[in-house]
Amino acid sequence: MPDSVTDEKQEFEAAAVMLRDIVVFPHMISPIFITPGPNLLAIQDAQYKYRTVVALIQRDEDLDEPGEEDFLPIGVEMAVGRLLTLPDGNNSALVQGRRRVEILEFTQYEPFVKVKVKVIAESTRVDRTTKALMRTSRDLFERCVQLDRSLPEEAHLFSMNINEPGWLSDMISTAISLPFKERQLLLMLPDPAERLKRINHMLAQELDVLELEDEIQTRVQSEVDRSQREYYLREQLKQIQNELGEGDIFTRELNELREKIENRSLPEEVKLAAVKELDRLAQVPPMAPEVGIIRTYLDWILDLPWTEETEDNLDVKHAAEVLEKNHYGLPRAKERILEYIAVRSLKPKRLRQPILCFVGPPGTGKTSLGRSIAEALGRNFVRLSLGGVRDEAEIRGHRRTYIGAMPGRILQTMRRAGSINPLFMLDEIDKLGSDFRGDPSAALLEVLDPEQNNAFSDHYLEVAYDLSRVMFITTANSVGSIPPALLDRMEMIEFPGYIEEDKVEIAQQFLIPRQLEESGLQEKELVFQRQALSRVIREYTYEAGVRSLERELGRICRKVARKKSESASYPTRITSALVEKFLGPPQFFQTEAEKADEVGVATAMAWTESGGEIMPVEVVVLDGKGNLQITGQVGEIMQESAQAALSYLKSRSEQLGISPDVYENLDVHIHIPEGAIPKDGPSAGITLAAAMISAFTGRRVRKEVGMTGEITLRGRVLPVGGVREKILAAYRAGLSIAILPERNQKDLVDVPKKARESMSIRLVSHMDEVLDIALHADTPKPKRVRGKTKPEAESTPDSAEPSA
Numbered sequence: 130m131p132d133s134v135t136d137e138k139q140e141f142e143a144a145a146v147m148l149r150d151i152v153v154f155p156h157m158i159s160p161i162f163i164t165p166g167p168n169l170l171a172i173q174d175a176q177y178k179y180r181t182v183v184a185l186i187q188r189d190e191d192l193d194e195p196g197e198e199d200f201l202p203i204g205v206e207m208a209v210g211r212l213l214t215l216p217d218g219n220n221s222a223l224v225q226g227r228r229r230v231e232i233l234e235f236t237q238y239e240p241f242v243k244v245k246v247k248v249i250a251e252s253t254r255v256d257r258t259t260k261a262l263m264r265t266s267r268d269l270f271e272r273c274v275q276l277d278r279s280l281p282e283e284a285h286l287f288s289m290n291i292n293e294p295g296w297l298s299d300m301i302s303t304a305i306s307l308p309f310k311e312r313q314l315l316l317m318l319p320d321p322a323e324r325l326k327r328i329n330h331m332l333a334q335e336l337d338v339l340e341l342e343d344e345i346q347t348r349v350q351s352e353v354d355r356s357q358r359e360y361y362l363r364e365q366l367k368q369i370q371n372e373l374g375e376g377d378i379f380t381r382e383l384n385e386l387r388e389k390i391e392n393r394s395l396p397e398e399v400k401l402a403a404v405k406e407l408d409r410l411a412q413v414p415p416m417a418p419e420v421g422i423i424r425t426y427l428d429w430i431l432d433l434p435w436t437e438e439t440e441d442n443l444d445v446k447h448a449a450e451v452l453e454k455n456h457y458g459l460p461r462a463k464e465r466i467l468e469y470i471a472v473r474s475l476k477p478k479r480l481r482q483p484i485l486c487f488v489g490p491p492g493t494g495k496t497s498l499g500r501s502i503a504e505a506l507g508r509n510f511v512r513l514s515l516g517g518v519r520d521e522a523e524i525r526g527h528r529r530t531y532i533g534a535m536p537g538r539i540l541q542t543m544r545r546a547g548s549i550n551p552l553f554m555l556d557e558i559d560k561l562g563s564d565f566r567g568d569p570s571a572a573l574l575e576v577l578d579p580e581q582n583n584a585f586s587d588h589y590l591e592v593a594y595d596l597s598r599v600m601f602i603t604t605a606n607s608v609g610s611i612p613p614a615l616l617d618r619m620e621m622i623e624f625p626g627y628i629e630e631d632k633v634e635i636a637q638q639f640l641i642p643r644q645l646e647e648s649g650l651q652e653k654e655l656v657f658q659r660q661a662l663s664r665v666i667r668e669y670t671y672e673a674g675v676r677s678l679e680r681e682l683g684r685i686c687r688k689v690a691r692k693k694s695e696s697a698s699y700p701t702r703i704t705s706a707l708v709e710k711f712l713g714p715p716q717f718f719q720t721e722a723e724k725a726d727e728v729g730v731a732t733a734m735a736w737t738e739s740g741g742e743i744m745p746v747e748v749v750v751l752d753g754k755g756n757l758q759i760t761g762q763v764g765e766i767m768q769e770s771a772q773a774a775l776s777y778l779k780s781r782s783e784q785l786g787i788s789p790d791v792y793e794n795l796d797v798h799i800h801i802p803e804g805a806i807p808k809d810g811p812s813a814g815i816t817l818a819a820a821m822i823s824a825f826t827g828r829r830v831r832k833e834v835g836m837t838g839e840i841t842l843r844g845r846v847l848p849v850g851g852v853r854e855k856i857l858a859a860y861r862a863g864l865s866i867a868i869l870p871e872r873n874q875k876d877l878v879d880v881p882k883k884a885r886e887s888m889s890i891r892l893v894s895h896m897d898e899v900l901d902i903a904l905h906a907d908t909p910k911p912k913r914v915r916g917k918t919k920p921e922a923e924s925t926p927d928s929a930e931p932s933a
């Protein structure tokens with residue numbers, strides 16, 4: 130039979146079918162469409178004669194009239210099955226690829242094409258590499274079949290049963306979706322292993338796409354499932370609520386909110402903003418994230434005081450009584466507050482009063498006086514600590530676009546106040562920070578400026594808030610670190626710190642009764658002796674205020690309370706000895722006055738955070754090369770001050786009876802004891818000079834004299850700060866003479882009368898006066914002072930002996 134002969138022939142001639150956009154691979158069965166013309170004739174011829182045709186694959190599928198060159202050099206011999214005529218007049222034939230053939234030449238063009246071809250022998254050998262390639266192909270193909278719904282599941286099974294590498298590659302090439310060009314390339318590769326490699330590459334790419342598709346689909350599906358579930362549940366909830374006669378919770382809440390907004394007295398602009406937000410809320414689905422955001426916003430609008438106002442009690446007498454009842458002393462602050470209230474009572478509409486700033490060390494009653502002012506005025510009291518606030522957004526809030534946004538601290542505090550005219554205490558305004566996140570003091574300016582604060586803008590709220598009826602009082606520990614722009618808007622009232630007598634009074638009148646009550650003891654059940662209180666103040670606290678004092682008194686009360694509750698015997702009088710028993714060994718020791726008049730040691734009066742201190746300044750002169758050394762943690766300004774004092778001394782050598790040559794061979798060492806405590810400032814100038822002059826001249830310094838004042842190179846004495854604290858420190862230490870710059874006379878009114886009367890306060894304008902008061906007039910013996918701190922001869926009382 131000529132039919133089967135073709136199998137054996139290596140070269141043969143056959144009718145050709147020109148395929149435009151498909152590739153039929155060997156072994157694979159597929160239907161092809163045949164239009165009337167040469168292709169149909171070729172098929173018919175094949176059916177009639179040899180039953181095989183050669184498929185010629187067009188390179189470019191868009192070409193309408195291809196020539197010989199336009200076909201791939203490799204074609205496929207195909208067996209032709211049944212030819213069907215379709216209703217549209219075209220035909221379809223079922224073909225099965227047999228093997229790759231090389232097109233040798235075109236032998237006929239009319240009425241159909243014929244070609245001479247040569248069979249391409251294909252290796253069926255399976256070596257290790259091919260085996261691995263086949264296994265990979267099968268695995269990848271299996272996963273493709275699992276993911277690609279257009280591939281029948283049997284396709285994988287089929288692939289498992291193919292043992293020839295070429296066949297396997299052709300089978301997979303037919304099954305998966307590949308671009309036409311790619312199929313052409315696969316056809317042109319005669320080596321099965323090469324084809325498998327390429328197929329594996331294609332499969333891996335296809336798999337990537339399929340996996341991504343699958344993931345997207347799964348996600349979409351779960352999204353759809355969830356919203357369907359929610360919808361279903363919500364519908365059920367609605368039905369249940371209807372059954373129970375409760376209606377839709379969300380709608381009900383919306384109605385409640387609308388009612389609240391309607392009934393609340395709000396400024397027009399605020400009401401409009403609230404209603405707008407409410408309408409927006411009604412638009413969004415109940416489960417949308419915006420719901421929470423809008424609702425929180427509306428809660429803020431509803432919770433803030435907008436029009437609620439307390440009525441002021443502007444009775445000055447009543448106010449004076451309240452202030453007096455709650456606080457001991459503080460005359461200046463109390464007086465200023467009463468003036469404030471008086472002005473308000475005479476001119477109620479005058480809103481633009483200065484902002485008061487209470488400045489003083491911790492625990493001096495600034496906050497608690499603020500509380501009393503609120504009580505006197507009948508206003509609500511709120512306080513906000515500004516310590517460590519570095520971000521403007523902390524004052525003004527974050528815009529609502531931020532997750533978890535909230536109004537700033539000012540409005541948070543206003544919500545707590547509950548009225549639009551509270552007494553608002555801004556604590557620790559000097560601890561305000563600023564960095565890259567913005568300057569909070571700029572926002573505070575707006576809060577404190579009466580021109581602007583009737584429309585304070587908070588980023589979260591977005592509607593203006595009126596702060597103009599708030600009475601702001603700020604507090605600070607020191608003026609130095611308050612931003613200047615803020616400082617400018619405030620009136621300072623100093624809380625200078627208490628002397629021991631004040632503290633004793635405060636303890637007796639306020640702190641002890643309060644601590645007794647807090648410890649559960651009856652009033653008068655425990656009495657503190659005066660000396661016991663002094664001891665607590667001097668040896669267990671070190672402060673200008675009374676906070677630690679209150680704590681220590683509290684400790685004593687609690688220890689007594691414990692004894693009482695244990696039914697043990699407990700004291701009813703706290704004596705000085707019992708203080709040590711309850712509080713343990715003393716914690717602080719006051720710097721004591723010098724025991725004797727000495728050379729090279731003068732006593733400075735110094736200001737410290739916790740009030741005042743006396744501070745000995747020691748000077749020795751030693752053999753050396755004219756250097757000045759100063760030790761005891763001394764700051765730059767004090768070092769300069771020491772230099773100035775030395776220069777003054779040198780310039781006055783002659784008058785002081787010191788040989789000008791001595792300086793070159795001597796070193797001066799100044800030490801200020803308690804070396805661990807940093808010291809600075811120019812106010813020790815005259816003390817440094819006095820101690821140095823004493824060391825150089827051998828004149829002793831009077832032990833009962835304390836001094837303060839800045840020195841110039843010409844010996845003038847300049848004024849200093851902290852006079853009250855300094856004099857009090859000298860008074861406490863038992864000094865009887867205080868030397869002060871003349872220009873500080875004005876500050877003496879602040880010094881408690883007791884201290885003023887029991888000390889001699891000497892006002893000086895020149896260093897000569899200081900020396901006259903502080904130094905004995907021993908005959909200077911310049912040649913003998915080298916390296917010595919004591920004079921050779923005992924002094925005789927001189928005419929300049931200061932009188933107390």
Ligand SMILES: Nc1ncnc2c1ncn2[C@@H]1O[C@H](COP(=O)(O)OP(=O)(O)OP(=O)(O)O)[C@@H](O)[C@H]1O
Nearest residue numbers: 455456457490491492493494495496497635639675
């Ligand atoms: N003059 C006074 N009379 C009665 N009690 C006082 C007096 N001064 C202070 N106190 C009491 O001392 C305690 C501390 O005072 P307060 O908290 O007002 O200090 P402060 O000056 O605000 O301190 P800080 O600067 O640390 O905030 C309070 O219990 C207060 O009642």
